[in-house]
Amino acid sequence: MKKITFLLFLLFSFSSLSFAQNESKTLVVYFSATGNTRAAAERLANDLHAPTWEIEPAEHYSAADLDWHNRLSRSSVEMNDETERPSIKQCTNIMPYDTIYVGYPIWWGICPRIINSWIDNNLPQLETKTLIPFATSGSSSIDGSVDYLRKTYPTLQWKKGMLIR
Numbered sequence: 100m101k102k103i104t105f106l107l108f109l110l111f112s113f114s115s116l117s118f119a120q121n122e123s124k125t126l127v128v129y130f131s132a133t134g135n136t137r138a139a140a141e142r143l144a145n146d147l148h149a150p151t152w153e154i155e156p157a158e159h160y161s162a163a164d165l166d167w168h169n170r171l172s173r174s175s176v177e178m179n180d181e182t183e184r185p186s187i188k189q190c191t192n193i194m195p196y197d198t199i200y201v202g203y204p205i206w207w208g209i210c211p212r213i214i215n216s217w218i219d220n221n222l223p224q225l226e227t228k229t230l231i232p233f234a235t236s237g238s239s240s241i242d243g244s245v246d247y248l249r250k251t252y253p254t255l256q257w258k259k260g261m262l263i264r
């Protein structure tokens with residue numbers, strides 16, 4: 100009887116260990132300026148039993164910064180210049196993960212430049228990861244942003260993107 104109990108204990112320990120390992124291999128990374136993508140990321144992470152990591156800009160985006168009607172606003176200036184790489188507050192430890200969901204709001208049909216900053220900061224480690232883009236938007240599809248990411252970072256393994264409403 101003792102032997103059976105011990106075997107059951109071992110079986111349970113191994114299965115929960117491998118479950119925990121599976122869980123820890125997926126990370127949900129996101130940037131959100133006004134909270135929509137954060138809410139989507141939290142729902143997704145909850146469904147996947149995965150941790151989240153928020154890409155926080157070194158300098159917070161104010162409402163004026165986000166005014167897309169103003170061509171001189173910070174977001175307009177950044178989106179008009181492909182080489183812009185807004186600074187990020189803290190770096191992410193992506194080492195333990197092999198699948199990373201990358202979330203962002205659609206800005207001008209693509210991802211905000213801070214997503215480029217995050218990718219650039221994490222190259223070349225990202226080359227061994229599976230990357231799954233997800234986004235929130237006013238009405239645009241995610242496809243243009245995924246095409247842009249594939250074209251800009253052709254050595255990364257981009258999967259089909261998901262627009263979360």
Ligand SMILES: Cc1cc2nc3c(=O)[nH]c(=O)nc-3n(C[C@H](O)[C@H](O)[C@H](O)COP(=O)(O)O)c2cc1C
Pocket residue numbers: 130131132133134135136137165166167174175203204205206207208209235236237238239240
């Ligand atoms: C600078 C800027 C540009 C945007 N461009 C688009 C766009 O091209 N297409 C679209 O459908 N929505 C656009 N939006 C709306 C956002 O994608 C949408 O509100 C998103 O859910 C915001 O996510 P967040 O709250 O996580 O920042 C834009 C918003 C901002 C601030």
